[in-house]
Amino acid sequence: xxxxxxxxxxxxxxxxxxxxxxxxxxxxxxxxxxxxxxxxxxxxxxxxxxxxxxxxxxxxxxxxxxxxxxxxxxxxxxxxxxxxxxxxxxxxxxxxxxxxxxxxxxxxxxxxxxxxxxxxxxxxxxxxxxxxxxxxxxxxxxxxxxxxxxxxxxxxxxxxxxxxxxxxxxxxxxxxxxxxxxxxxxxxxxxxxxxxxxxxxxxxxxxxxxxxxxxxxxxxxxxxxxxxxxxxxxxxxxxxxxxxxxxxxxxxxxxxxxxxxxxxxxxxxxxxxxxxxxxxxxxxxxxxxxxxxxxxxxxxxxxxxxxxxxxxxxxxxxxxxxxxxxxxxxxxxxxxxxxxxxxxxxxxxxxxxxxxxxxxxxxxxxxxxxxxxxxxxxxxxxxxxxxxxxxxxxxxxxxxxxxxxxxxxxxxxxxxxxxxxxxxxxxxxxxxxxxxxxxxxxxxxxxxxxxxxxxxxxxxxxxxxxxxxxxxxxxxxxxxxxxxxxxxxxxxxxxxxxxxxxxxxxxxxxxxxxx
Numbered sequence: 001x002x003x004x005x006x007x008x009x010x011x012x013x014x015x016x017x018x019x020x021x022x023x024x025x026x027x028x029x030x031x032x033x034x035x036x037x038x039x040x041x042x043x044x045x046x047x048x049x050x051x052x053x054x055x056x057x058x059x060x061x062x063x064x065x066x067x068x069x070x071x072x073x074x075x076x077x078x079x080x081x082x083x084x085x086x087x088x089x090x091x092x093x094x095x096x097x098x099x100x101x102x103x104x105x106x107x108x109x110x111x112x113x114x115x116x117x118x119x120x121x122x123x124x125x126x127x128x129x130x131x132x133x134x135x136x137x138x139x140x141x142x143x144x145x146x147x148x149x150x151x152x153x154x155x156x157x158x159x160x161x162x163x164x165x166x167x168x169x170x171x172x173x174x175x176x177x178x179x180x181x182x183x184x185x186x187x188x189x190x191x192x193x194x195x196x197x198x199x200x201x202x203x204x205x206x207x208x209x210x211x212x213x214x215x216x217x218x219x220x221x222x223x224x225x226x227x228x229x230x231x232x233x234x235x236x237x238x239x240x241x242x243x244x245x246x247x248x249x250x251x252x253x254x255x256x257x258x259x260x261x262x263x264x265x266x267x268x269x270x271x272x273x274x275x276x277x278x279x280x281x282x283x284x285x286x287x288x289x290x291x292x293x294x295x296x297x298x299x300x301x302x303x304x305x306x307x308x309x310x311x312x313x314x315x316x317x318x319x320x321x322x323x324x325x326x327x328x329x330x331x332x333x334x335x336x337x338x339x340x341x342x343x344x345x346x347x348x349x350x351x352x353x354x355x356x357x358x359x360x361x362x363x364x365x366x367x368x369x370x371x372x373x374x375x376x377x378x379x380x381x382x383x384x385x386x387x388x389x390x391x392x393x394x395x396x397x398x399x400x401x402x403x404x405x406x407x408x409x410x411x412x413x414x415x416x417x418x419x420x421x422x423x424x425x426x427x428x429x430x431x432x433x434x435x436x437x438x439x440x441x442x443x444x445x446x447x448x449x450x451x452x453x454x455x456x457x458x459x460x461x462x463x464x465x466x467x468x469x470x471x472x473x474x475x476x477x478x479x480x481x482x483x484x485x486x487x488x489x490x491x492x493x494x495x496x497x498x499x500x501x502x503x504x505x506x507x508x509x510x511x512x513x514x515x
Contacts, residue, residue: 008135025113037215039068042081043228057124057361058351058395064122065212070236078232082174082201085229090171090199094152098145104224105141124360126352129315139479140190148197169506171199173252176245180257184210198505202231211235249277255284263287286491288320289444292437296450297329304449305339310473312422313400321445321475326424327433344386361396368396371419382406408436444486447474
């Protein structure tokens with residue numbers, strides 16, 4: 001019997017022994033750089049004419065590996081394999097499906113530092129961020145395994161005399177999983193194993209910037225006992241392969257994490273009923289945020305400063321949950337701003353292979369160009385008080401950047417930048433602060449730093465976000481503790497890592513039998 005769920009502990013890198021173990025893992029990963037990973041369709045390795053090259057964003061000359069690039073023909077083969085395999089997989093005992101996740105979690109746990117080191121190289125993640133990413137991937141597997149066992153018998157409903165009624169959940173079919181690069185292990189793994197454990201078959205199309213960690217994870221699933229055809233690995237172009245899979249009449253479920261523009265387009269495409277399609281597709285999308293840390297009058301200033309800087313600059317601000325905005329009460333605005341500047345300027349930026357670097361690079365040239373263009377915009381919209389410098393000569397490095405005195409309706413306060421750029425606005429009272437916090441099209445996360453109980457209760461009702469935190473940063477949701485998903489244009493609020501998530505991958509079925 002499975003033990004009760006408890007999240008995977010984070011590694012304490014203040015312990016020298018742990019530092020040595022992690023450096024050894026980095027060396028192991030470095031020795032394997034440049035490998036090739038073909039497509040995996042129906043359990044078979046499939047070579048392709050074209051490939052995708054994964055590059056270390058901290059060192060553009062270093063190739064992490066190459067992966068096969070799927071064509072529409074490959075996508076069709078994969079979806080046919082998944083559709084055929086579904087007929088047997090859906091009938092597999094739910095506990096056995098759950099056991100596969102537990103075994104996969106155990107394998108990943110034994111190789112924890114290795115996966116984290118790969119995230120350092122492929123995703124540009126500092127040690128702490130990489131370790132948290134791997135821990136979250138393990139958490140998703142452990143948590144969803146237990147959730148599936150709970151759901152295996154359905155939910156209780158009433159029966160009448162002479163009649164027995166049951167309410168059970170049944171798989172939906174073929175799931176297309178389009179995973180992001182920023183949590184290249186955690187979200188990729190979570191969105192893959194959720195449909196898998198619920199009896200669906202999966203086509204995994206990982207982000208083209210971080211496909212190697214996905215290939216390594218599929219190998220883990222194979223080692224854990226996933227049958228051929230249940231998970232098919234098909235990296236490729238979003239406009240070619242991604243759209244083809246979303247449109248396909250045999251696709252039953254689409255799960256996507258990424259930008260608002262791509263997410264809304266996929267949502268629309270999935271709504272179209274194709275020729276020979278005999279069902280309506282389910283869609284789970286998580287599309288980002290423009291998240292705010294609100295600092296109230298009388299708040300603990302040190303807590304506020306820590307919350308603002310951690311939220312804004314953890315993993316270079318490349319989180320949908322990143323607190324890229326701070327709204328501070330005018331009475332303490334100057335004092336908080338001064339300390340935010342000091343803390344920001346103390347942050348170290350460099351190759352994440354080195355333990356001492358708080359921030360690494362941003363993910364690629366396109367991200368670098370976008371973020372630096374917003375810094376240019378920020379110089380017109382606000383007062384540059386920290387950072388603003390960038391260098392892409394070797395890797396894609398941008399100093400953590402702070403703009404003060406920004407108008408709440410400025411582009412810097414409204415548009416998702418997805419980089420280490422923080423915009424700060426002033427509010428004359430708590431009501432105004434909440435109004436500013438709610439004035440974007442997003443509603444993912446938010447934080448309120450306050451000692452005012454009345455304001456805490458007010459924010460619970462009026463701060464319109466899916467994940468609301470008090471007196472802490474607005475990032476770092478833990479599976480099973482902080483189910484994650486947002487309101488408005490942040491997505492379908494599907495609450496990954498929560499008690500309702502697996503049900504979204506299944507159909508409820510009522511069975512009534514007369515005696």
